[in-house]
Amino acid sequence: GAVVSQHPSWVICKSGTSVKIECRSLDFQATTMFWYRQFPKQSLMLMATSNEGSKATYEQGVEKDKFLINHASLTLSTLTVTSAHPEDSSFYICSARGLAAWYEQYFGPGTRLTVT
Amino acid sequence: DQQVKQNSPSLSVQEGRISILNCDYTNSMFDYFLWYKKYPAEGPTFLISISSIKDKNEDGRFTVFLNKSAKHLSLHIVPSQPGDSAVYFCAAIGAAGGTSYGKLTFGQGTILTVHP
Numbered sequence: 001g002a003v004v005s006q007h008p009s010w011v012i013c014k015s016g017t018s019v020k021i022e023c024r025s026l027d028f029q030a031t032t033m034f035w036y037r038q039f040p041k042q043s044l045m046l047m048a049t050s051n052e053g054s055k056a057t058y059e060q061g062v063e064k065d066k067f068l069i070n071h072a073s074l075t076l077s078t079l080t081v082t083s084a085h086p087e088d089s090s091f092y093i094c095s096a097r098g099l100a101a102w103y104e105q106y107f108g109p110g111t112r113l114t115v116t
Numbered sequence: 117d118q119q120v121k122q123n124s125p126s127l128s129v130q131e132g133r134i135s136i137l138n139c140d141y142t143n144s145m146f147d148y149f150l151w152y153k154k155y156p157a158e159g160p161t162f163l164i165s166i167s168s169i170k171d172k173n174e175d176g177r178f179t180v181f182l183n184k185s186a187k188h189l190s191l192h193i194v195p196s197q198p199g200d201s202a203v204y205f206c207a208a209i210g211a212a213g214g215t216s217y218g219k220l221t222f223g224q225g226t227i228l229t230v231h232p
Binding site: 004006032034042043044045046049091093095097102103104105106107108109110112 | 150225
């Protein structure tokens with residue numbers, strides 16, 4: 001149980017275009033979903049926290065107009081990278097938390113974004 | 117400000133021996149600590165956790181020790197197996213009422229290599 005999927009697993013886009021990444025909890029209802037990014041050989045950095053039906057809360061330094069997050073249902077959250085630039089190239093990972101233990105997060109497999 | 121630190125970027129261990137991965141933290145409001153294992157281009161998978169009110173938690177080959185006064189925790193893997201080779205992340209979650217409540221703060225990770 002507690003499976004989280006992400007789609008796509010990798011994407012290449014041109015500079016200036018937008019890319020949408022989906023995060024789904026497959027076998028549980030995720031009241032809260034988190035979005036992280038990881039640069040090569042670095043740690044996972046929390047970008048934002050989203051609760052179903054409400055606006056996402058962004059971490060300091062993360063541009064909310066550039067990284068649009070929608071958490072429209074208890075099983076789906078989306079991250080849209082708008083007007084992507086090469087510096088947005090990174091590994092984006094989502095996680096989901098259900099109604100069980102408050103500290104447990106289940107991670108998706110990640111999405112590799114390359115902006116050319 | 118790196119609130120969770122893993123000062124050893126890598127660790128190499130012989131199969132059958134003990135692997136000890138270390139983690140230090142600075143935020144006294146952290147209430148729960150977790151260890152994750154991660155392979156390249158994949159999301160982290162949960163290994164073991166410990167509450168701040170405990171000093172030890174054991175699950176099979178994995179044991180986590182917490183020294184709250186020293187703000188230090190460690191993960192022991194014994195016996196180590198080649199399949200344990202991966203990046204190990206230490207993470208912490210803040211207590212209720214704090215700004216880091218429910219959010220994972222990750223260390224930089226330690227690459228563990230277990231040689232046959």
